[in-house]
Structures are given as C-alpha cells and as structure tokens.
Amino acid sequence: MSDSTTAEDARYMALALELAEDAKRHGEVPVGAVVVAKGRVVGVGQNRREADADPTGHAEIVALRDACRSAGRWRVDGATLYVTLEPCPMCAGAIVGARVARLVYGASDLKGGAVDSLYQICTDPRLNHRLQVDAGLEAERSASLLRAFFKAARARPRRLQQR
C-alpha cells in the first residue's frame, strides 16, 4: 500500500473492488473504478466490454463517462479516480484527457499497464495534462480477484477473451 493513501482512499477502493466483484458475477474481467469529486462519488464503472460489445467498456472509461454525463461537461478537474488495476494505454489516455487530478490504482499490470509498467502516460510532461499517481492500494486483493477469474476462464470452453 502506498504511504500517501488515506482511510478515505481505502473506502473508495473498497467500493471499486465491490464493482470488480460484481463485474465478475456477470462474466466480465473483474475491474472496478470510482470517480470522486469534492468528497463524493460522481461516477462508477465496472468492466462492461462483453455486455455492451464495446472495446472501450473498461471500468475507468465507464466511470469517467458516468461522471461527465452527470456534470454535463467532458472534464472532471480536481477529481480522483480509483481503479483496481493499473490502467491500459486507452484508459490512461482518457484519464489525462478528462483532466483527472489524481489516480489511485491497485494491482500493477506488467503486460499492459500504461501508468507505470509499459508507459508513464499520466505523468508524461509532453502531454497537455499530468496528474498525481498513487499505486498499490489493495493490490493483492485486486490481483487475486483477476487471477481467480482467468484461472476459471481457462478451465471453461473458450468464450472469454483476455482483457
């Protein structure tokens, strides 16, 4: 767990983990996300790629679109996004584009993560926005949820695709 996370962060990450668990129950890769602004939840998301037949249906994108729809604007300045897994390039780019102020994520994604692992998109000084990143909050719980999901998926007839 990152030293710079608080009890409030833990509460929001617990909500993101609940959303991930719910995604799993619907046969989706278990990732959940929450957008918080001014001390309240303004957007929630879980992976819905299969349900919506949408390649952009990752938890972070679903949560950002939810927050923006409510706010009636395409920016969430000042907001914190909590997500159980390190964002991929698409989601890291969306987080920068939406002007998220802070990202708190759980497990690292060594094969596809674009915040720390393969790229550092959220902190790239060449892009038009950068943000604070706190990694590792509830990393083990998030990672074990994903491991169990993919283990079960491999044991079933091939239908689910890797995230």
Add this chain to the structure above:
Amino acid sequence: MSDSTTAEDARYMALALELAEDAKRHGEVPVGAVVVAKGRVVGVGQNRREADADPTGHAEIVALRDACRSAGRWRVDGATLYVTLEPCPMCAGAIVGARVARLVYGASDLKGGAVDSLYQICTDPRLNHRLQVDAGLEAERSASLLRAFFKAARARPRRLQQR
C-alpha cells in the same frame, strides 16, 4: 501521401474528411474517422466531445463504438480505421484493444500523437495486438482544417478547449 495507400483508401479518407468538416460546423475539433470491414463502411465517427460532454468522444472512439454496436461484439478483426489526425494515446489504445488490422491516418500530431510522434502504441510488440499503419494520406487537407479551426477559436471568446 504514403506509397502503400490505394484509390479505395483515398475514398474512405475523403469520407473521414467530410465527417471532420461536419464536426467543425458543430463547433467541435474537426477530426473524422471511418471503420471499413470487408469492403464496406461499418462505423463512422466525428469528434463529439462537446456535444456529448464525453472525454472519450474522439472520432476514432465514436467510429469504433459504432462499428462494434452494429456487429454486436467488441472486436473488429480485419477492419481498417481511417482517421484524419494521428490518434492520441486513448484512441491508439482503443484501436489496439479493438483489434483493428490497419490504421490509415492523415496529419501527424507532434504534440499528442501516440502512433508515431510521442509513442508507438499501435506497433508496440509488448502489447497483445499490433497493426499495420499508413500515415500521411490527405495530411495537408486535414492539418489545414485543424489550423483554421484553432485560429478561429482563438479569435473568439474562450469556450472551446484544445482537443
């Protein structure tokens, strides 16, 4: 213009440019995109970030979601995506995620492009999919459309944000 583009490519890029022109008429950053599979258009998009208050409302994402909605699945294997401007990190990531087979883009985006300029997300061997990229088709027409848009936006009271 890239040597590896065809008359068919030129026709689809012309359609993408028409979509970009239309976006401009609605006060959106003029970028257009078309998804083509098996010789027909299966998705179209133009920048709708302002209209939809959606940080993910870039032309490429709108076109991919359109194509996937019609197909009822989150992948567009074998498809070509035409877009007037080099994709940003979010869009390049979405293009990889949707398993697009080929990307044809117009103008380079030296400040934010993630296909050739700042990153090479669509051809990164570490990611789970790579694709063919042909750059520079109708680059000057696309770039001049964008230049004119931003020049006019700067002359007006500040309302529009840079893409």
